[in-house]
Every structure is written in C-alpha cells, then in structure tokens.
Amino acid sequence: MRHLLLNWITIMTLGTTAQAAPLSATDNEILEILTTRIDEQKQSVGIVVGIIDAAGQRVVAHGRLEKDDPRPLDGNTVFEIGSVTKVFTALALADMAERGGVQLDTPVSQLLPESVVLRQAADGKPITLEHLAMHMSGLPRLPDNLMPADDNDPYADYGVAKLYAFLSSHQPTRQPGGEHAYSNLGYGLLGHVLALQSGQSYEALVRERIAIPLGMADTAITARPEWEGRRATGHDAGLEPTSDWDLGALPGAGALRSTTNDLLTFLQAAMGKKPSSLAPAFATMIATRKPLGDGSEEQALGWVISGSGERQIVWHNGGTGGYRSFVGFRPSTGVGVVVLSNTSTEVGVDDIGVHLLDRERSLAPAPVQRVAIAADPATYDAYVGTYRLAPGFDLTVFRDGNRLFAQATGQGPIEIFAEAEHRFFARSVDAQMTFEVPAGARAASLTLHQNGQDSPAARVGD
Known part of the structure; x- marks a missing residue:
C-alpha cells in the first residue's frame, strides 16, 4: 500500500497465515494487537479501532490522548485523518456529478480563473476532474514551488497564489489518462476547483454535502469548541508531540479531522448499510475504476480496491506529521474497519486495518533495531x-x-x-x-x- 499523505514512499507488503481465521476479531484480540503495537513495539502513543460486522459496530481503544496525558482515547477522540480526506473529496465530486453541477470529464481549466493557464501535454488532451480523482492527471506528486517555512507544518504557507503560479508555469510531460501516479497536488487541486464551483470553502462543501447529511458532527477542518478535551495530540516517530498540519491551498488532499465514530458512520453509508442521499455518489465511486500495475489493485474514485472475489477490500489510508489513519471495508463479508493513531510511525495502522478485514493477512513485524557505526x-x-x-x-x-x-x-x-x-x-x-x-x-x-x-x-x- 502506498498512499500515505506527504510522507516517504511507503509500500506495505502483507504476508498470509497458514490457516483461515474468523471473519471478525473479538474485542480482546483487537486489544492484544493494540497493546503489542503501543506498549511493546513503541509504534504509537494511542490507537482507536472501530469495527462494523454482523453484530453491529463497536470501538476498541488503547493508549493515551498525549504522551504525558494519561487520559484514554475513545470513539469520540478527534484525529487528523490525512489522505483519508481524499475519499471525501472524491465523494464530493461524485455527488456534484450526480446533481449536474459538474461532470467527471469536465476540464479542470474550465473551473479555474481565466488568469490561470493550465498547460497541456503534447497530445493536447485537457486534464479532467476524473483524471485528478484517479491520480492520472500527469501532475507531479507535489508542486516544485512548495518550499516550507516550517518543516513541521509544510503546507501552512502554500497559498492559492503559489498554487496558481505553479499551474501557470508547469509544462506537463505526461499525458492525462495514461500513467497512474499518486498526486497530493492533484487531489488538492480537485478540492480547490470543486470549492470554487460550489461557491464555498472546501470545508463548507464537505460539511454541507457529506458531514451534515450523514450526521458526522465531528468531521471538519477548523477546530470546534466541542472538541475541547477530546482532541488527540499528534506525535512523531520518536513518540514526541508534534504540531498539527495546515494544508494551505490543498485541503482536499488531506486536511480533514474526524473521529472513529464519525468514520464508522461514513463507512456504514459507503457499504450501503445506512440509507442516505449519497448512495448514488458512493456507487459511482466504486463503479469508476482502472487497473493498477499487475492488476492486483484498482484505482476507483478516491478508494483503492485490492484483491479479487471474496478477498477484495476497498480502502484508503493517510498520514500527516503526527497521525496515521486507515479506513476500509470488505464487500463479501460486510466487515468495515477504521483505525486511527496519534503517532506517525512506519509500522502504523495499515496492517492492523487489513488484518481485521482479512484475517489471513498477517501483521507487520516489529521494527529492526539498527546500530550506527563510526564513520568519517x-x-x-x-x-x-x-x-x-x-x-x-x-x-x-x-x-x-x-x-x-x-x-x-x-x-x-x-x-x-x-x-x-x-x-x-x-x-x-x-x-x-x-x-x-x-x-x-x-x-x-x-x-x-x-x-x-x-x-x-x-x-x-x-
């Protein structure tokens, strides 16, 4: 898996176990996984897991709100969710397309101010909204004029003026619709133009079209008074507190904050277990897909689809400077999983999420302890x-x-x-x-x- 927001290239390989396991883990089994990950492997300060299965939904948590704060986490603890935001951006696109506001094949240039010249590759094909949502726009992963003033909050000073300056100066070398290349820039641009089209901020767009209709009271970007006392503090890989991120002009790539309970509500709707006006848009997201690489994965609108048949899972993950997130479901079993961590480590939460969806997938091993040698x-x-x-x-x-x-x-x-x-x-x-x-x-x-x-x-x- 390779879709962490703005982090080192991270690809998780997941082994298989010898025997088939029950479809859904017990609370004690989940707690044992979290205890190992936090207390023994020292790979997080706190993790919350949410499960949807035949018995309904439940939450299991372990760890602390902050390194030096002994208060526990629960289903209402607020986390940064990083690139899981992209699923919301794609859903907003699908919903706007369903309602006739835009089309998937609408050229991005039509939604930008006339002063912004979005250049085309040699074949002359325009970049469309679908290209952005499928990571097939030909745009780079990040803009080359992203030069953070603060490395701990790398997007805070990347405003709209810088975004427009990059777009107007960038000459694409890859044709849209050809090569799949994960792009945080592309999703940031998608969220930006959808917000322009709606006449709202990106946050207001997500709140009005997704969060409020689904009853997700704690999904937002701007801190809310009711979050007081239940907002997790992010930690770096050394388990030290670190600052939250401001995504500047690119909120559609990863700016949302949410809770396990809110994301379980989102999954209920995505899986068709919760009736909603967004059902047609959720269906469009899954139906619009293209194969990746060797065909073992497909890119859908927002979601990544891995495996086939009964072992197919639909998922996305995320990461910022102090958090890791995973959201996914397995259509054949009706099991859905949310995993949120308040620590940014390489052995994070992806393997936990996949293991809980497919018990034949093994958990990642503990990190190897490496020793530095003297060097000139x-x-x-x-x-x-x-x-x-x-x-x-x-x-x-x-x-x-x-x-x-x-x-x-x-x-x-x-x-x-x-x-x-x-x-x-x-x-x-x-x-x-x-x-x-x-x-x-x-x-x-x-x-x-x-x-x-x-x-x-x-x-x-x-």
Whole structure:
C-alpha cells in the first residue's frame, strides 16, 4: 500500500497465515494487537479501532490522548485523518456529478480563473476532474514551488497564489489518462476547483454535502469548541508531540479531522448499510475504476480496491506529521474497519486495518533495531546530491557539519546514520538507503529500502 499523505514512499507488503481465521476479531484480540503495537513495539502513543460486522459496530481503544496525558482515547477522540480526506473529496465530486453541477470529464481549466493557464501535454488532451480523482492527471506528486517555512507544518504557507503560479508555469510531460501516479497536488487541486464551483470553502462543501447529511458532527477542518478535551495530540516517530498540519491551498488532499465514530458512520453509508442521499455518489465511486500495475489493485474514485472475489477490500489510508489513519471495508463479508493513531510511525495502522478485514493477512513485524557505526564525516561528501524517486518527488541528501541528512520533496529533513559502507538508516522512520559509489567518485544513485520494497533513484543534481 502506498498512499500515505506527504510522507516517504511507503509500500506495505502483507504476508498470509497458514490457516483461515474468523471473519471478525473479538474485542480482546483487537486489544492484544493494540497493546503489542503501543506498549511493546513503541509504534504509537494511542490507537482507536472501530469495527462494523454482523453484530453491529463497536470501538476498541488503547493508549493515551498525549504522551504525558494519561487520559484514554475513545470513539469520540478527534484525529487528523490525512489522505483519508481524499475519499471525501472524491465523494464530493461524485455527488456534484450526480446533481449536474459538474461532470467527471469536465476540464479542470474550465473551473479555474481565466488568469490561470493550465498547460497541456503534447497530445493536447485537457486534464479532467476524473483524471485528478484517479491520480492520472500527469501532475507531479507535489508542486516544485512548495518550499516550507516550517518543516513541521509544510503546507501552512502554500497559498492559492503559489498554487496558481505553479499551474501557470508547469509544462506537463505526461499525458492525462495514461500513467497512474499518486498526486497530493492533484487531489488538492480537485478540492480547490470543486470549492470554487460550489461557491464555498472546501470545508463548507464537505460539511454541507457529506458531514451534515450523514450526521458526522465531528468531521471538519477548523477546530470546534466541542472538541475541547477530546482532541488527540499528534506525535512523531520518536513518540514526541508534534504540531498539527495546515494544508494551505490543498485541503482536499488531506486536511480533514474526524473521529472513529464519525468514520464508522461514513463507512456504514459507503457499504450501503445506512440509507442516505449519497448512495448514488458512493456507487459511482466504486463503479469508476482502472487497473493498477499487475492488476492486483484498482484505482476507483478516491478508494483503492485490492484483491479479487471474496478477498477484495476497498480502502484508503493517510498520514500527516503526527497521525496515521486507515479506513476500509470488505464487500463479501460486510466487515468495515477504521483505525486511527496519534503517532506517525512506519509500522502504523495499515496492517492492523487489513488484518481485521482479512484475517489471513498477517501483521507487520516489529521494527529492526539498527546500530550506527563510526564513520568519517569527510566521506559524506560522496553522497551529497539530489536523487529522483518519482516524477516530482526527489530525495535530497545534504551534509550539516559532521551530520548527514536526507529530505524528501515537501518534507522535513531526517538525519541518517551509517550502518555499513555506503549504507545508511534513519531512526525516525523505518527506512534505509544504499548508495552506489564508483571508486573515487560521487554516488551515481541510491536505493531506498522501505517496508520490503527497494526503490532506486538516480542522481539528478548536486
């Protein structure tokens, strides 16, 4: 799985167990998973799980509201939900299309001010709303003029003027509708133009069309007075409190806050268990899909669909600087799952969510404890440079005195430590890098090792 909001490339591989398991876990089984993840693996401060099954819905929680706050979490605890927001953005699009406000094939340029020139690729095809919602717009993952003033809140100063400046200057190299490439920029732009079309802010659009009709009182962007005392504090991978994120001009990519109970209500409607006026829009989301890669996954409007037949699951995950989230359901069993964590760690909540939907899927192992070796800082110069992991998504390695850092596009720097010759690891995320260094020269490339995947990246600059 690879859809965390604005984080290092994260792909989760899930193994299988030898025996089939019951369709739905008991509360004690879920609590044991959370206790292991929080108390033993130290991969979160607090996690809340919500389950929908044949018996109804229930919530299991473990951990704290904040590192030094002993108050427990529950189904009404408010979290940032990161890229799970994209499912709401896609639902707003599907609902507007159902009502005739826009169409899936409406060119994005028609909804932008005339002063914004959205350039086209060589084939001349316009980018449509569907292209944005399916991650097939050809736009990069992030805009190249995203230069955070505060790495702990990287989007706060990315306003509409910067968004329009990027769109007007960017010359696409990929044709829309061709290659699938996950784009936070694309979803941020989708939320922006839908808000323009509706004459409302993005938050007001989601509240009016989704949250209020479904009875989701705690789903919003702006802090609400009634959240006092039940709003979780986000934590970084070192389990230290960190700031929440402001998504600036791109709220449709990941700005929403919500609770487990609200998201269970959303899932009830998405699964057809709760009657709502949004039923046609939910159906459009699932019906509009394209295969990804080897065909084991499909991209729908907002949702990702994995597997086939009885083991098919519909899901999305998310992550910000201090939170992780997972929402999904399995049509064949009628089981739905919400998992929210107030900590941003690599072994987060995705595997928990998938395991609870498909008990034959195993949980992620505990992170490997790595040991740094002594290294001559003078050797770091060979690694300094910019390496391209994906279009619009680079990893920049730089030296600060006797320390070496890596910084992904749109994210803060992370210190890396030597564990072998030409191999480094990060302590704040479960990621390692191996550099390809010709004798007497600077590194020509690196390979990012993360969650069982090896992602090569050629040097593209000094």
